[in-house]
Amino acid sequence: MSTSMPTPAQTADRACEALAAILADPEFAAFEAATLEYSSDWQCFTGFPVIERWSLDDDKGPLFTEGLRALAIKAAVFDLTGDExxxxxxxxxxxxxxxxxxxxQPQLFARIAARTGFALIHQTDQEHTDYTDGDFTHLTYRLAWGEPPARYWLVKGEVDxxxxxxxxxxAEIGMGRAGREHAIDFAAA
Structure with a gap:
């Protein structure tokens, strides 16, 4: 294991292996179904809605693919470095x-990770959502799967x-702090 960042090429190769293993797992279909069923609880006001003309029905499938690829890149880096x-x-x-x-979907997620031998890495307080063209993730993704779909892989400046x-x-409809608070009195409404 190395404590320095692997190259995008090394990571892309391992990410493809990780993704293939995840897709071949016997519980993958259940994992996909459970993840996409969770969609009725997706209420972040500044996550998915940054997608132009966002539609949960139309976008959840392609976003699932992109989420898998992101997790495969993270798994590959961890596999190559041992560093979360x-x-x-x-x-x-x-x-x-x-x-x-x-x-x-923690149970399915953990069992798939155990069987594939790839750690599926994600910790919210350590995540980086400052993706941009030409960064490590972008270069790795391009080597593994081609150009990432710009509809979903929005650069940080555009997201902001x-x-x-x-x-x-x-704010026009009374939602403060980008949907994180409001002053609606439901009893009076």
Missing amino acids: RLAEVAVAVPVDEMTHAMIA RRVDILTAKY
Whole structure:
């Protein structure tokens, strides 16, 4: 194990192996179904809604694929380094939100990780959502699967711009702090 970052090429090779192992796992179909069923609880106001013309029905499947790829990159970095902090590579905000839906299936998640031999890494207080073109994650993704879909792999500057727009829209309907508070009196409504 190394405590320095592997190259994007090394990581891409291991990420492809990790993803293939996850997809081949006997409980993968159950994991996918449980993750996508969780969709009715996806209520983050600044995660998925930064996607232009967001539709849960249309976007959850493609986002599931992107979340798997992000977790495979993280698993590959951990496999190559043994370092959880290094494995928390930059991920785009909407893709990160999908990984949260995935880790909400802890039993399936843990069993798949144990069988595949790849640690599925995600810790919210260590995550990085400052993904940008040309960074380690972007280079690794391109080597593994081609250019990431720009619809979901939004760079940090664009996410910040869109969050500002959402925050203003939410304020217009009485939602403060980008949907993190409101003063609605339900008894009076």
